[in-house]
Amino acid sequence: xxxxxxxxxxxxxxxxxxxxxxxxxxxLGAGETxxxxxxxxxxxxxxxxxxxxxxxxxxxVYAEGQILFEGEDVLKMSPAQLRKLRGGKIAYVFQEPSxxxxxxxxxxxxxxxxxxxxxSDVSDVDAExxxxxxxxxxxxxxxxxxxxxxxxxxxxxxxxxIAMALACRPQLLVADEPTTALDVTVQAQILDxxxxxxxxxxxxxxxxxxxxxxxxxxxxRVAVMFRGDIVEEGTTQEVLQNxxxxxxxxxxxxxxxxxxxxxxxxxIDHSTxx
Amino acid sequence: MFAYLLRRLFFFIPIVFGVMLLTFVxxxxxxxxxxxxxxxLGQKATPKSVENWLxxxxxxxxxxxxxxxxxxxxxxxxxxxxxxxxxxxLGTSDVSGRPLREVFAQGVLPSLLLTLPAFLLSIAxxxxxxxxxxxxxxxxxxxxASLFCVALMSVPVMVYVIFGQxxxxxxxxxxxxxxxxxSGWSTPKFLLLPVVLMVVSGLGADVRLFRALFLEExxxxxxxxxxxxxxxxVQVLMRHVLKNGLINLITLVVASLPFLIMGSxxxxxxxxxxxxxxxxFTAIQAPDFAVVQASVFLGSLLYLGGLLLTxxxxxxxxxxxxxx
Amino acid sequence: MKSLDQxxxxxxxxxxxxxxxxxxxxxxxxxxxxxxxxxxxxxDTVGLISFAVxxxxxxxxxxxxxxxxxxxxxxxLLQQLTRSIPQETSYAAPLASTALSLSDPKPLKxxxxxxxxxxxxxxxxxxxxxxxxxLWIGGLTSLIYIPxxxxxxxxxxxxxxxxxxxxxYVYSTVAAVPEILMLVSILMVLGKGLGSMSIALGITGxxxxxxxxxxxxxxxxxxxxxxxxxxxxQSNWKIITRHLLPNVMHLVLIKFVLGFSGLxxxxxxxxxxxxxxxxxTASWGTMIDASRSELSREPLVWWNLTAxxxxxxxxxxxxxxxxxSLRRAFDPKQGA
Numbered sequence: 057x058x059x060x061x062x063x064x065x066x067x068x069x070x071x072x073x074x075x076x077x078x079x080x081x082x083x084l085g086a087g088e089t090x091x092x093x094x095x096x097x098x099x100x101x102x103x104x105x106x107x108x109x110x111x112x113x114x115x116x117v118y119a120e121g122q123i124l125f126e127g128e129d130v131l132k133m134s135p136a137q138l139r140k141l142r143g144g145k146i147a148y149v150f151q152e153p154s155x156x157x158x159x160x161x162x163x164x165x166x167x168x169x170x171x172x173x174x175x176s177d178v179s180d181v182d183a184e185x186x187x188x189x190x191x192x193x194x195x196x197x198x199x200x201x202x203x204x205x206x207x208x209x210x211x212x213x214x215x216x217x218i219a220m221a222l223a224c225r226p227q228l229l230v231a232d233e234p235t236t237a238l239d240v241t242v243q244a245q246i247l248d249x250x251x252x253x254x255x256x257x258x259x260x261x262x263x264x265x266x267x268x269x270x271x272x273x274x275x276x277r278v279a280v281m282f283r284g285d286i287v288e289e290g291t292t293q294e295v296l297q298n299x300x301x302x303x304x305x306x307x308x309x310x311x312x313x314x315x316x317x318x319x320x321x322x323x324i325d326h327s328t329x330x
Numbered sequence: 331m332f333a334y335l336l337r338r339l340f341f342f343i344p345i346v347f348g349v350m351l352l353t354f355v356x357x358x359x360x361x362x363x364x365x366x367x368x369x370x371l372g373q374k375a376t377p378k379s380v381e382n383w384l385x386x387x388x389x390x391x392x393x394x395x396x397x398x399x400x401x402x403x404x405x406x407x408x409x410x411x412x413x414x415x416x417x418x419x420l421g422t423s424d425v426s427g428r429p430l431r432e433v434f435a436q437g438v439l440p441s442l443l444l445t446l447p448a449f450l451l452s453i454a455x456x457x458x459x460x461x462x463x464x465x466x467x468x469x470x471x472x473x474x475a476s477l478f479c480v481a482l483m484s485v486p487v488m489v490y491v492i493f494g495q496x497x498x499x500x501x502x503x504x505x506x507x508x509x510x511x512x513s514g515w516s517t518p519k520f521l522l523l524p525v526v527l528m529v530v531s532g533l534g535a536d537v538r539l540f541r542a543l544f545l546e547e548x549x550x551x552x553x554x555x556x557x558x559x560x561x562x563x564v565q566v567l568m569r570h571v572l573k574n575g576l577i578n579l580i581t582l583v584v585a586s587l588p589f590l591i592m593g594s595x596x597x598x599x600x601x602x603x604x605x606x607x608x609x610x611f612t613a614i615q616a617p618d619f620a621v622v623q624a625s626v627f628l629g630s631l632l633y634l635g636g637l638l639l640t641x642x643x644x645x646x647x648x649x650x651x652x653x654x
Numbered sequence: 655m656k657s658l659d660q661x662x663x664x665x666x667x668x669x670x671x672x673x674x675x676x677x678x679x680x681x682x683x684x685x686x687x688x689x690x691x692x693x694x695x696x697x698d699t700v701g702l703i704s705f706a707v708x709x710x711x712x713x714x715x716x717x718x719x720x721x722x723x724x725x726x727x728x729x730x731l732l733q734q735l736t737r738s739i740p741q742e743t744s745y746a747a748p749l750a751s752t753a754l755s756l757s758d759p760k761p762l763k764x765x766x767x768x769x770x771x772x773x774x775x776x777x778x779x780x781x782x783x784x785x786x787x788x789l790w791i792g793g794l795t796s797l798i799y800i801p802x803x804x805x806x807x808x809x810x811x812x813x814x815x816x817x818x819x820x821x822x823y824v825y826s827t828v829a830a831v832p833e834i835l836m837l838v839s840i841l842m843v844l845g846k847g848l849g850s851m852s853i854a855l856g857i858t859g860x861x862x863x864x865x866x867x868x869x870x871x872x873x874x875x876x877x878x879x880x881x882x883x884x885x886x887x888q889s890n891w892k893i894i895t896r897h898l899l900p901n902v903m904h905l906v907l908i909k910f911v912l913g914f915s916g917l918x919x920x921x922x923x924x925x926x927x928x929x930x931x932x933x934x935t936a937s938w939g940t941m942i943d944a945s946r947s948e949l950s951r952e953p954l955v956w957w958n959l960t961a962x963x964x965x966x967x968x969x970x971x972x973x974x975x976x977x978x979s980l981r982r983a984f985d986p987k988q989g990a
Binding site for chain 1: 550551552554555556557558559560561562569570573574577647648649650
């Protein structure tokens, strides 16, 4: 369904040019979940944004390669085609729900905006908004939808973001650090919700995270990104149990585990990683 | 909300008192009433006429405390002036002797007829141009536009006016260069040129300010969310950027609303519009200290009113404040 | 004897002003922030050109400010240098060979690049001489409002509490009076003159500076380095001068340059209103004021207005552009 071929993304021009993504290859089948793991600055979020050409250009430059979605190159699409793709076929959930929702519109307005754009089949928009909010486990959605974002808790806000992303029945959900900004207990709830919804709606998911701890049980495969390159790829089980690359081992070493007596969590020493 | 406004209003009292004190020091201490009388009456004034002038206005009282036996201590210039202003008694003109309340009341309408359309037009044009600049996102156009805006800002108002009057009115003879009538269709004819000049002279600064405001909005996370939903750039600007930007704009422009009443000093004088700006201009030339002093007091009240209005508008427009 | 004293006073105050500016830049230039800003500025063509233009104006204004002894007491170096240009009796058009008169065009003593004014003085020289008023207003006012605003702003932001309340109260009160009314009132009472104009502009001008510096100081005192300095037992005064001041100086510089352009404009407007430059002092504002009636003359006299407006425009433009360049150089992210 989705495949990246030798994708290279640069930022800036001339002497200030930096390579954020250095020619990566990735593929994702329908209904599959791929976790893209790496530290901040490894190029994982840039890759996620690039899927629908969301990066502001300039400074971003798509220097090389292809992004094929259902056989079509996203980088060659017209603005109108891109708008159909964004939200309609590939939807996003971002890290910080409190700033990712527009503070001056009600959540009804913000979800309805997506429905208006992509689903001409829906006649009763309000009912559909209620349905979407219900889907992500928001209690009393008919009342809540008239709230403004600041009236909801962080976990609720992220549920609204997910509802907004699912409103147009996308084939692929890109979740960019969806739980990083949330409390640990809320994290677990949101992840459970996403796992369940993914199965129910039969959509593919690209889970972008720095945390190996959250991917077990949700991702089918894992790709590890380091300084703009994919350094390791495999099934979740393989990678978690038998990591090959030193960086992957280091990242897995950062997961706090219950029952283990360890004085200090591992940190990553970049000097030894080349 | 209501309690907040009340608190603000309460906070204004010491400021109003400060302004009253400031004007008193300036107009009665730095320059003694005696000197004021001589400057108003001119070189030929006799000691007798100066004395009369001072007595008629109560300016012959002691400055702070009346030590004269048989007179109450508070029969002083300071207490007298404070009491007068506190009851909105603006006094009379130094030159014509007319009550200032009347003079000012007459000037409000012509001033508003000039500045209100100019204000609305400036905002509409400034917001429109700024949105357009943000929309096209082109380095060359941005550079050219910002140079042009700085150039517009660097021309003093009077040069705009002299140039506008000369070219449009004198050479091309499209509009009357001077004058004002408050009747039907001739009013807009007299006002069109000054309004246009006022808009042009402020446009550079407005566009720059609004563009910076909108660019900041463009960098927000919720703009990324909107784009990720498939919203077109035009829609992003017209819905998401504009609404958030306008809320921030309120803090910048609403405070200037009350000043519209004050008119524009230079434009009104140039075009002979009998508004408050012109009243002030004439007072500066005369010199008429009473008019200037009363203007300072009224101006500061208007300023504080503007602050209050900003708070109200902001709270009304921003759900984060409104719903608290 | 008296005139010699005046020469000394004038030249000495000029020297003081320049040494202050040089000292400030030299002192600021030690920090890494200033050095990297300078590196960025060197690549900014618009900034460099506008800086060069400002330097030219500075040179002209300085020439007019340096007093030299002459037969009639003292005159400026600029007058001394241009003494070969003769004075006519009345208007002359640019480069014309005869006086501007339909009935009696007498031959002129010399051709004038930009013509002459009503008194027959060379417009080009008058325009150059008017630079002095603009520079003195900008310089003197900056000497008043910058120390006042920086000091009060830092004290309010550092000590907080009642100091902050007091400073805020004073500037709220000053800000409550519309600026033009405040300026006009002060100038009407103090009388015309470059000195009183600077005082008036200084009284209204420090508010903006104090607000800016207070805000930045409030941000800076949250930073760990201030807590560290306090923990090491440094006195408040040392923390303010050694740690806070260097960290807000770049804002002061930017505000100084942008504020200078505002002051030059204000000088012209106030002089135009008749409360600014005294009679006999060359100023672009008074030149523009005088030229209003010249536009309705026959034949038309346009060169005085054009020369004064252009000189004013170019200077304000250069200051604005250079101020923007400085801001971009110090804060590359925001100024983009």
